[in-house]
Amino acid sequence: MGGERYRSALEQADDRIVAGRAMDGDVAAFAVLVRRYTPMMRAYTQRMLNASSEVDDIVQESFVTAWQRFSDLDDPAKVKSWLMRIVSRKAVDRIRALRPTVDVDDVEQSAPLRSSPDRVVEARAGLEALGVALQELPASQRECWVLREMGGYSYDEIAQELDISVSTARGLLARARKYMIVRMEAWR
Amino acid sequence: MTDGQGPGDLHLLGLEPDDLDGHTLDELTDYLEAGRQPRDPSIEGSAGCQLALDALQRLRGLGGQLIDADAAAMPEVEESWVDRILDGIALDARAGRRIPFAADADGADFAITEGAVRGLVRSAENAVDGLLVGSTHLRGDVSVVGSPIRLEVEASAFYGARIPDAVARLRTEIAERLRHHTELNVVSIDITVSDIQQIDTWAKGTR
Numbered sequence A: 001m002g003g004e005r006y007r008s009a010l011e012q013a014d015d016r017i018v019a020g021r022a023m024d025g026d027v028a029a030f031a032v033l034v035r036r037y038t039p040m041m042r043a044y045t046q047r048m049l050n051a052s053s054e055v056d057d058i059v060q061e062s063f064v065t066a067w068q069r070f071s072d073l074d075d076p077a078k079v080k081s082w083l084m085r086i087v088s089r090k091a092v093d094r095i096r097a098l099r100p101t102v103d104v105d106d107v108e109q110s111a112p113l114r115s116s117p118d119r120v121v122e123a124r125a126g127l128e129a130l131g132v133a134l135q136e137l138p139a140s141q142r143e144c145w146v147l148r149e150m151g152g153y154s155y156d157e158i159a160q161e162l163d164i165s166v167s168t169a170r171g172l173l174a175r176a177r178k179y180m181i182v183r184m185e186a187w188r
Numbered sequence B: 001m002t003d004g005q006g007p008g009d010l011h012l013l014g015l016e017p018d019d020l021d022g023h024t025l026d027e028l029t030d031y032l033e034a035g036r037q038p039r040d041p042s043i044e045g046s047a048g049c050q051l052a053l054d055a056l057q058r059l060r061g062l063g064g065q066l067i068d069a070d071a072a073a074m075p076e077v078e079e080s081w082v083d084r085i086l087d088g089i090a091l092d093a094r095a096g097r098r099i100p101f102a103a104d105a106d107g108a109d110f111a112i113t114e115g116a117v118r119g120l121v122r123s124a125e126n127a128v129d130g131l132l133v134g135s136t137h138l139r140g141d142v143s144v145v146g147s148p149i150r151l152e153v154e155a156s157a158f159y160g161a162r163i164p165d166a167v168a169r170l171r172t173e174i175a176e177r178l179r180h181h182t183e184l185n186v187v188s189i190d191i192t193v194s195d196i197q198q199i200d201t202w203a204k205g206t207r
Helices: A003-012 A015-023 A026-050 A056-068 A076-100 A121-137 A139-149 A157-160 A167-186 B006-011 B025-033 B045-060 B062-073 B079-087 B114-127 B163-181
Strands: B099-100 B111-113 B131-138 B148-158 B186-197
Touching: A003 A026, A003 B131, A015 A026, A015 A076, A015 B131, A015 B148, A026 A076, A026 A139, A026 B062, A026 B079, A056 A076, A056 B079, A076 A139, A076 A157, A121 A139, A121 A167, A121 B062, A139 A157, A139 A167, A139 B062, A157 A167, A167 B025, A167 B045, B006 B163, B025 B045, B045 B148, B099 B114, B099 B131, B111 B114, B114 B131, B114 B148, B114 B163, B131 B163, B131 B186, B148 B163
Parallel strands: B148 B186
Antiparallel strands: B099 B111, B131 B148
């Protein structure tokens, strides 16, 4: 196989093959994973922190951890969700370092209903509204919502990650959903 | 739950327990996620609950769509970023087990790492058109010289390649390379093709 064709094959190979090689120590395959999942890991971290200044540090640390702990990955085909779990954990660690306790009594913000939906292309409108609403949420509600709706965490897992009770996690999520519904309705 | 502390607009949209005939948004979320089963007449019969369920339904799955859209809008990954990460990883972290060679007359102790053997196995693909090697497993006690080792190799075949021929060629190449570079007592080489992929530069068009 020629070099170009080989590189192309590796870039296009499915996760099972690429992660399988990376786990075995193939740096070129690991680089493919870095290229493939950096955008999603950056996006997730940015939503989680609602800021971008530390995103790259967190994503970089996550990849370094992944490389060290590849033995923990049972099924290379599941490398994407495994990487997302790692970056999620790193983001939560960073949040915890900045804010040692989860403020469950965050004051809910009232929706500033001054958006101009006309500017927003119809197909993207819902997502843009959601993105804005997410940015407006109090930190603890946003973290719960990102873990649940973007990270696929169960209520029990969210409680464990954020060191809060399951009923607190449920309460924060209910408030987050309520706020987002209100905010989304404004775009309809 | 800390319902009921929201600002005025929340009441307008009717998401408080009073609007939901005594049900809560948390409860309705569970009900929706359970596929509205078992059917709850007090929820299904409440106009307020139906409105809230519709709103929750619209919200559903949007988180996944948003993260996908965010990721798609991210700037292209720069090679300098990839290099920065690769610079930060410890290459020996994936070295695996130590595989000794038989001691020579002077009693000198040589060994190769499992990672290096896996690299040898992967390199065999360079001599074979149509296969890309995935993970490699060495089954057996590699730390004891001469113990029988079963090699398991996963591979992806390119669309259009004759798989049996390519697999046979790969097996021969792997055996030769291991024989040349190691003293492993390889008793079997099992190759599993787990995927068939289209490669743009290999088979154009039909993807």
